[in-house]
Amino acid sequence: MIQKFIELGQGYGDIFELCELMTTNTNRIHHTFAFVSEHNGGKVASIAVAMKPVGxxxxMPIYICREGIPYNPENQSKRFKLFEDAVAENNQLLITLDVKNSSIYVDTSLYYQYLTGALRLYHYIPALY
Structure with missing residues (x-):
């Protein structure tokens, strides 16, 4: 199984696109994720949706909005709340993982390899075969 992250943006207007992808592909949703990391003294979240393969x-595409959403569990931003609502509407469980920030990697492809490895390790996505 080949998994690839497809970056939609950094969670500003593209969060609406991600939520729409979830709504129109409800039967394909494998898992939904919030990757939380430290950045400039605060926490930011990347939100993602892993879709089941077609036919x-x-x-397996993993659509992601990378690190553009402030994260505070007690007082969530409207953008994060919008994603949480879309997850709930599609009867999914939001899996939240604390990860390293992408800024420590020279290239975003290395960051996505790191995330892929973590998701495989915890069996959230299938192994490479």
Whole structure:
């Protein structure tokens, strides 16, 4: 199974696109994620949706809005709340993981390899075969 992160943006206007992808592909949702990291003294979240492969395909897309949403569990931003509502409307469980910030990686592809490894390690996505 090949998994690939598809970055929609950094969670500003593109969060609406991510929520719409969830609504129109409800039967394909595998898992929903919030990747929380430290950045400039605060916490930020990346939100993502892993979709099941289409038909006989071995390709699993993971749509992500990377690190543009402030994260505070006691007082969530409207953008994060919008994602939480979309997750609930689609009868999904939001999996929250504390991860390293992408700014410590030279290239975002290395960051996505790190996230893929973590998701495989915890069996949230299938192994590479």
């Amino acid at each position: 006989e395909s071995k390709f």
